[in-house]
Amino acid sequence: MLRFHKMHGLGNDFVVIDAREAPVAIDGPRARAIADRRRGIGCDQIVVIEPSDSADAKVRFFNADGSEAESCGNASRCVATLIGGEARVETLGGLLHMSAEGANPSVDMGSPRFDWNQIPIAYPADTAAMPVAWEELEAPMAVNVGNTHAVFFVSDTDAVELDRLGPIIEHDPIFPNRTNVNVATIENPDRIRLRVWERGTGLTEACGTGACATAVAAIKQGKAHSPVTVALPGGELVIEWAPGGPIRMTGPATYVYSGEADL
Numbered sequence: 512m513l514r515f516h517k518m519h520g521l522g523n524d525f526v527v528i529d530a531r532e533a534p535v536a537i538d539g540p541r542a543r544a545i546a547d548r549r550r551g552i553g554c555d556q557i558v559v560i561e562p563s564d565s566a567d568a569k570v571r572f573f574n575a576d577g578s579e580a581e582s583c584g585n586a587s588r589c590v591a592t593l594i595g596g597e598a599r600v601e602t603l604g605g606l607l608h609m610s611a612e613g614a615n616p617s618v619d620m621g622s623p624r625f626d627w628n629q630i631p632i633a634y635p636a637d638t639a640a641m642p643v644a645w646e647e648l649e650a651p652m653a654v655n656v657g658n659t660h661a662v663f664f665v666s667d668t669d670a671v672e673l674d675r676l677g678p679i680i681e682h683d684p685i686f687p688n689r690t691n692v693n694v695a696t697i698e699n700p701d702r703i704r705l706r707v708w709e710r711g712t713g714l715t716e717a718c719g720t721g722a723c724a725t726a727v728a729a730i731k732q733g734k735a736h737s738p739v740t741v742a743l744p745g746g747e748l749v750i751e752w753a754p755g756g757p758i759r760m761t762g763p764a765t766y767v768y769s770g771e772a773d774l
């Protein structure tokens with residue numbers, strides 16, 4: 512019997528499994544079964560909290576398609592809420608410092624990486640404005656914030672057919688590990704509007720790492736200040752970053768219910 516907590520960050524929803532007391536085996540097929548919104552519990556990502564020898568906990572993230580992700584910003588805030596207080600948590604993407612103190616949890620998401628082989632992309636290229644285009648989406652900035660993101664700045668995010676273009680870009684061979692696809696509009700230097708097609712999941716209400724990658728890209732290009740508010744369909748996140756330092760993301764984490772399922 513699988514015991515879980517159902518949680519979300521701005522509508523990006525999760526099945527959180529606390530495996531710190533007893534191990535729980537999750538692989539791709541089981542993650543897909545859990546995420547299935549008709550035959551399973553239903554969620555964007557599955558989050559497994561495990562014991563760690565080198566940190567307060569180790570966390571694994573699985574997308575709805577069963578693929579494992581190196582990082583998940585909204586889920587990290589949910590983990591911070593469950594663990595409570597201050598915690599250092601290791602993920603595939605690195606070591607995150609989580610804080611559940613204050614009105615909304617904050618997570619230090621580590622420092623962004625920009626080199627072509629850190630994103631990764633398939634060949635050396637200028638990651639600040641990649642020499643590629645998919646119809647009107649052109650010259651994205653590529654950023655690794657633990658996971659891979661392509662950030663497109665556009666005049667109107669709502670005018671982009673992200674449900675059609677997202678999967679094409681996600682699976683383009685220029686991204687050997689696939690990519691998350693962000694389309695952003697700079698409303699002013701303090702506020703960015705963002706929609707995200709997530710690698711392995713599709714359109715979501717919010718994407719924490721997407722907000723981080725987009726804020727970093729905007730600040731690095733002088734289009735935004737720090738802190739900057741990122742407005743996603745599901746709500747707002749506040750991102751702080753200074754070049755050379757870590758990214759700090761603050762926003763809500765919502766507990767919905769706990770349950771058990773024979774999955």
Ligand SMILES: N[C@H](CCC[C@H](N)C(=O)O)C(=O)O
Nearest residue numbers: 580583584585658710719720
């Ligand atoms: N789809 C992402 C993982 C979840 C990211 C998102 N839910 C977040 O809040 O950061 C990836 O494959 O890299």
